[in-house]
Each structure stands twice: as structure tokens, then as C-alpha cells.
Amino acid sequence: MKNLRCGYPGHDVLKGISFEIQPGEFVGILGPNGSGKTTLLLALSGVVDRRVGDISIRSMSLESLKPKERARCMAAVAQDSQVRFPYSCEEVVRMGRYPHQKRWQMDTFEDEKVVRRCLEIMDIQDLADRLISAMSGGERQRVVMAKALAQEAPILLLDEATSAMDIHRKLQVFRVLEHLNREEMLTVLTVLHDVNLAALYCRRMIFLKEGEVVADGPTEEVLTSEVLETVYQTRVLVQDIPHTGKRQVVFLP
Numbered sequence: 001m002k003n004l005r006c007g008y009p010g011h012d013v014l015k016g017i018s019f020e021i022q023p024g025e026f027v028g029i030l031g032p033n034g035s036g037k038t039t040l041l042l043a044l045s046g047v048v049d050r051r052v053g054d055i056s057i058r059s060m061s062l063e064s065l066k067p068k069e070r071a072r073c074m075a076a077v078a079q080d081s082q083v084r085f086p087y088s089c090e091e092v093v094r095m096g097r098y099p100h101q102k103r104w105q106m107d108t109f110e111d112e113k114v115v116r117r118c119l120e121i122m123d124i125q126d127l128a129d130r131l132i133s134a135m136s137g138g139e140r141q142r143v144v145m146a147k148a149l150a151q152e153a154p155i156l157l158l159d160e161a162t163s164a165m166d167i168h169r170k171l172q173v174f175r176v177l178e179h180l181n182r183e184e185m186l187t188v189l190t191v192l193h194d195v196n197l198a199a200l201y202c203r204r205m206i207f208l209k210e211g212e213v214v215a216d217g218p219t220e221e222v223l224t225s226e227v228l229e230t231v232y233q234t235r236v237l238v239q240d241i242p243h244t245g246k247r248q249v250v251f252l253p
């Protein structure tokens with residue numbers, strides 16, 4: 001992403017953002033409400049048009065990719081992934097295979113295998129026949145995550161994709177993502193409000209404020225009280241936790 005300016009009619013949200021992400025990185029995008037995190041992911045997915053600047057993926061400009069090619073490159077989970085029709089959970093996960101299929105093509109053995117695997121790794125086999133419209137928020141998020149993984153794209157964009165899950169489920173999902181990231185080179189770019197969850201799994205963090213990057217680097221370098229107090233205007237205590245080797249943040253009242 002090079003010098004990207006974009007936003008909505010009448011106002012630019014991102015004010016000249018540049019960064020490069022290498023295959024196999026696990027990156028957290030953090031920042032206050034309205035700082036432009038969702039807009040950044042929407043620009044990367046090609047939903048919000050850029051006004052100035054360039055976005056390229058594997059040396060190809062985003063605009064040169066056809067929708068199905070984009071979907072084979074990147075899978076995305078939106079902040080509020082509502083599925084308004086009464087599809088079963090399995091049908092929703094199956095939709096993730098669409099970018100790999102030709103028109104009118106029946107599901108192949110490979111499609112079936114991938115759908116089974118994604119139901120299993122998101123631990124939703126028991127929900128397979130349930131209607132997505134009749135699921136809890138956290139259950140629905142696991143289904144939508146399974147659908148994104150079924151796309152088998154090398155890049156995964158997540159926008160608060162685990163926000164409705166309990167802590168056990170959040171950690172379970174992030175452990176799966178970490179495994180796919182390390183073993184299969186899945187590149188993960190995730191918007192998160194939970195700084196401590198990000199600190200456990202993201203090896204790089206990009207902090208946005210008012211549409212600009214205020215810090216970008218390895219987690220151990222940018223997750224500091226100075227950066228957090230600048231970004232969130234809140235006093236914090238940053239600690240390195242023994243046994244885990246991870247850094248965690250306490251927000252002070």
C-alpha cells in the first residue's frame with residue numbers, strides 16, 4: 001500500500017498510508033474508534049475506491065485483478081458479517097469454495113474435503129445443519145470464519161472477527177490462525193480492539209490514529225506505554241509476562 005488516500009463521499013479517512021506486508025506475516029491493526037481500521041481493510045478488499053496511491057498484491061495492482069482472482073488471493077471477514085438468509089451453517093461454509101468453481105459446476109471431492117476440514121478446525125461440526133439465522137453471535141462468527149478459511153486464500157483479512165466470542169473460543173480461533181500462519185504461510189491481517197489478544201498472536205502491530213499510521217513494527221518494539229498513551233489517551237502499564245514471553249497491557253483507571 002503506497003501513499004493511500006481514500007474514504008467516503010465528502011471526506012478522506014486514510015490520509016496517505018504506506019506499508020508493505022510480506023507473505024506469512026501476522027499483523028494486527030489497532031487504533032481508536034473511527035481511526036480508519038475498517039476503511040483500510042475495505043480499501044484492501046477493493047470495496048472502497050482509492051483516491052490517491054496504489055495497492056498491489058504480489059506485484060499486481062488490486063484493480064487489475066478480477067473479483068474471482070481477488071477472492072482466490074484474499075478472504076475477508078467483515079466486522080458485522082450478517083447472513084440474512086436462512087442458510088445452514090454447512091451451506092455458508094460451502095459458499096467459501098465459490099472462487100474455485102466454474103459456473104454451474106457441482107462441488108468436487110476437493111471442495112467437500114475442504115468444507116469438512118474447515119467445519120472441523122472451527123469446531124462447528126455439531127452446528128453443520130443449524131440455520132445461521134438461528135445462531136448466537138459467537139457461533140455465527142465461527143461459521144463465517146470457517147467460510148473464509150474454505151476460500152483457501154493465502155491472505156486473510158479480519159475485522160473484529162472474534163468480537164462476539166468468549167475468551168476460550170477467541171483463543172481457540174487464534175491458535176488455529178497461528179498454526180495456519182506458521183505451517184501454511186497464511187498471511188493474517190486483523191483489526192482488533194483487544195490489545196492483549198493482539199499481543200499474544202500478532203508479531204507486528206500497526207497503530208492508526210485519525211487516518212494515519214502512528215506506529216508500525218514488531219510487537220515487542222511498538223507495544224509500549226508511550227505509543228498506547230498517544231493512541232488511546234489513556235494511562236497504561238505494559239508488562240512482560242514471565243512463562244509466556246508475551247507482553248500484556250493493564251489500562252489504569
Ligand SMILES: Nc1ncnc2c1ncn2[C@@H]1O[C@H](COP(=O)(O)OP(=O)(O)OP(=O)(O)O)[C@@H](O)[C@H]1O
Nearest residue numbers: 008009013031032033034035036037038039040079
Ligand atoms: N459508509 C460510510 N460513509 C461515510 N463515512 C463513513 C462510512 N463508514 C465509516 N465512515 C466514517 O469513516 C471514519 C472511519 O471509519 P472506520 O469504520 O474505518 O473506523 P474504525 O477505525 O474501523 O472504527 P471502529 O473501531 O469504531 O470500528 C469514521 O469517522 C466513520 O464515521
